[in-house]
Amino acid sequence: MSSRIYERQFDEDDGQTLPTDPGCPECGGDTVTDGGETACVECGLVVEEYRIDHRGRLYTGFDEETNVERTGPPLTEARHDRGLSSEIGWKRDAHGNTLSGQKQRQIARLRTQQHRGRFDSRAERNLAHAFGEIARLVAAVDCPRAVRESASALYRRAQNENLIRGRSIERVAAAAVYAACRQDGVVLSPADLAGVSSCTVREVRRTYGVLNTELGLATPIVDAAGFLPRIAADCDAPADVQQRARELVDDAREAGYVNGRSQAGVAAGCLYVAGIDAEQRMTQARLANAADVSTATLRSRVAEIRDLEA
Structure with a gap:
């Protein structure tokens, strides 16, 4: 077999430089892989995207003698339940076959009950709303997936520290996204977030100041x-x-x-x-x-x- 197929490889580990990559086609700088994207460290050009997540979460059975194991999607901070809940489908079963009309109506009723019972408290419902707002903001300002995860974790910490009371969910969500960008080294101004959210630049800065002070965030200075x-x-x-x-x-x-x-x-x-x-x-x-x-x-x-x- 020819070795030409190995001239270019993909490394799923975050921050690992691709040694076989010739460099950025725009400026010739080095490229790194982070969260499924191969980007240039000099000019920021995204050279290649690879969105398939091959990672898995391992479940070990309670009976150590049988050693029952299965895999599932990885845990995520972007969901109020960290991605542990099940999602009910719509028109097809697990084999891809179309369900009958009666079965679809039954699944619809089950989906309604499952949606009503997925939140144990009002705090979890507000958390789900906040994570949806964070996902919208991250997509609007075109930030990587890692920023969404970091912002969701910061919002969860703020809720546990009782910092949400007296402040709107949208303000805290925008401040969490800005704080996550500061922590991850993503250049983003409060004006960029204020332009896609319902809060002002002053509100984003003031709420970020509260999160930075109360949570003791390690925010490096952007060069x-x-x-x-x-x-x-x-x-x-x-x-x-x-x-x-x-x-x-x-x-x-x-x-x-x-x-x-x-x-x-x-x-x-x-x-x-x-x-x-x-x-x-x-x-x-x-x-x-x-x-x-x-x-x-x-x-x-x-x-x-x-x-x-x-």
Whole structure:
């Protein structure tokens, strides 16, 4: 058998670099596999998607002598019961055969009773509603599945700490998604969440502050390089400009220019300088709007980067 079929492999372990992968076709950077997606660590381009989950949950029988085992779907934090409940189908049985009309009506009645009895308390019903809102927000801002799991776990912790009382479910759900993005290193602003939810930017920030203080979240500071792909995508910056901007960010970090400054503003300033050097001019207003900073802040960062080049 020819070995050419092994020229490219897929590694389901999160964060594992594919050694046989030639690299990102856009910028040539390294690629990693995380949650079924192969993405570039430099520009964020999703090179390949593989959504089939081959993992399983192992059930061991109570009788150790017989050692009865079976597998099922993995546990998930995105369900109020962590995915342990059963789902009743609709028109077909387990073999794919169509059910008769009488059997379908019987299954419909069972499905109604099962839906009514799946929540043991009002808290579980509210939890299911919150997880549905989290799933909607994550899909609206195009975040990976891991963010949904982390946000659901944070919301469950907030409910156990009695932090939901006096606050709407939508506000806490949006704050949990923002906190999960901060923890997982996903660049997302409160304005992005406020645009797809029923709460304001101020409410997202204030509720996130409550979660951060009361739950003691370990939220790392997002580096300026993390803002480059999103700002560059909003401003249609070419790949060579992004690469030059990343080099400028590294130089500014080594010189200590990024300390105490808005990381998004530093990224926007580096993109502006890189665009001028490559004769790909982008307006200051467009870059400042994409970075959610003022044009005065952008001009200050540009002046500092120019001094660094000199």
